[in-house]
Amino acid sequence: MDSISAFLFFSGIQGDENLQSMLVGTVMRKIKSRTWKKQRYFKLQDDCMTIWYKSKKAGKAHSTFSMRDVEVVREGHQSEVLLSIADEFPANRCFTVVFHGRRGNLDLVAESAEEAQSWIKGMRKLIENLENMGEREKLDQWIGDWFKKADKNNDGRMNFKEVRDLLRMMNVDMNEHHAHRLFTVRMADKSQTGALEGDEFVLFYKMITQREDILKIFQEYSSDGQKLSQSDIEDFLREEQLEDVDIQHHAQELIKYYEPSDTAKQLKAMTFDGFLMYLGSAEGSIFSPKCRGIFQDMSQPLCHYFISSSHNTYLMEDQLRGQSSVEGYIRALNRGCRCVEVDCWDGANGEPIVYHGHTFTSKILFKDVVNAVGKYAFKISEYPVILSIENHCSVDQQRVMAQHLKHILGDKLLRGMLDGRAPVGLPSPEVSYLSLLFRKILGRVDSVRNQIQHNIM
Known part of the structure; x- marks a missing residue:
């Protein structure tokens, strides 16, 4: 094959x-x-x-x-x-x-x-x-991608100078003398041609980025210094990862998923390569998996929270000559941003524009920004989005802005009191979300009622 x-x-x-x-x-x-x-x-x-x-x-x-x-x-x-x-x-x-x-x-x-x-x-x-790739395949593929980018003449080989330059591009901190020694020994340059092919470069990268800190932890928990038995892994999970699940079963699953050696799997053990793959995965993250979803109390006023915010959201490049684009809003909202900035100025034909004022950045229409916000605001999160509007528009174009906000956003826009009473503080993310949902339901009920009345008449 x-x-x-x-x-x-x-x-x-x-x-x-x-x-x-x-x-x-x-x-x-x-x-x-x-x-x-x-x-x-x-x-x-x-x-x-x-x-x-x-x-x-x-x-x-x-x-x-x-x-x-x-x-x-x-x-x-x-x-x-x-x-x-x-x-x-x-x-x-x-x-x-x-x-x-x-x-x-x-x-x-x-x-x-x-x-x-x-x-x-x-x-x-x-x-x-x-x-869906395993951690080992992901690493090999990532290294291979870098190799292809650096192989300018497409001959599938690189000498030491080319390899050194590539590692610097990859932000690998290395001792050049040590790197050259690893390059020349048979462990890396198996063909002894003075150049590394793709698979040899993958091996060389892994040698040059050897994690001594993880090796020390591995040896501390290994009974024989060569591998982690299932019992060793259970001790590690209990002491370091503070696991409160079925540790025995979890240790078996880690060996099954992360261990690259079939021989080690048969022995119900994990080699250093497998241990490294596990710790480098999302499952081995230092952050508790319980905190990946929303676990905080979301019933406090908005001002009690750090809010993921974007500055000059419309800019794709620098602040003096860069491109303004609605793509900035799409990307920010798709990454969970809950506060976006809109710098508004008077534009041609009575249409407000968005750009970094008094600079050479390009300009986009305010209504296009509102359309993007309306489409992408709640794709990732149901919690409120704050439009931080820096308004430099004349009164006439402010009226146009208000019309665009009302007509484009519709019932997504908070235009009155949440519960019909004057607020004594800012609403919570939870209350804002439930209010939006309630207003959407009311809007749909009104739409159905109007359609029925129209059909009857």
Whole structure:
């Protein structure tokens, strides 16, 4: 079985029609603005992890990105760019690839709705597959991605200088003399050619980033200094992780899930590699799993809480010349932000705009910001969203702002007293949420009542 067949088989994606279509490739339009719409040939590489694309014109340079860098795939007109061309391309042919971090979106238009769905479903499958990878596979894949980025001539090999530069890019703090010694011994450069291939680099990275602190803990709990027996793991869970569950069963599960050696699994033991994988996983986090969800008392006034807030939410880049975009609001709200900033100024044609005043940052419409807030405010959290409005608008355009807030947000906007009485303090997140839910129900009841009356008349 070759490498791609093995990957398809073990990833559980063998025979997936969408991925098979992506491996063949297709032409789609890459959209940067209403006027910049160019055709590119997109193809999933044989590693089933890298998307490759280039211009249809011969000789043009190509680009790639790893699926590991993709946060989510949005379907339809769900970006500022795609909204701007909504009258030209239907939503069922459009999708947006959103990357982790500050990297800009990739907005695409397929030739047909079926083709768009094939790529949307295929990419979502690859994201799901990455999320379901074991810790060892995730680490190997991550290191491999870095190796490919640094391998500029695509020969699959790197000398020590190239490896050293790559490790610095990866923020690995190392002693150069020690690193060179590890590089030259047969443990890393097995081929003895003065260069490391992909698998050798993975081994070298693991040697250079050896965790002496974790090794010390491992040896403290190991009965023989070589491995952790199930009993050793139970002691560790009891003493260090303060587990109050069925420790015996939990220790068995940890060995089953994190231990890479089949021999150790048969012995009901965990090697140092398995222990390292466990501690580096979410399950081995120092934070209590009980605190991952909402566990605090949410009935106190809003001012009793730290509120996840965003400054200059609309800016995608620097504060002097950067791009303003509704994407900033979408990303902030999708990450649980509960307070977003909106700097409002008078705009053309009576429409208020949002930008960093007295600078060269680009401008966006206030109504587009409100639309984004209305659409994404409660996708991640049901608790209130505060619009921190820095208002520089004239009275006339303030009236326009008020109209947009009322018409776009509707019953999502708090426009009166929560219980019909003058408040003596700020409401709690819990009360605000329940009030919003109650107002939505009343709104739907009124809508149904009006429809019945209309039909009768």
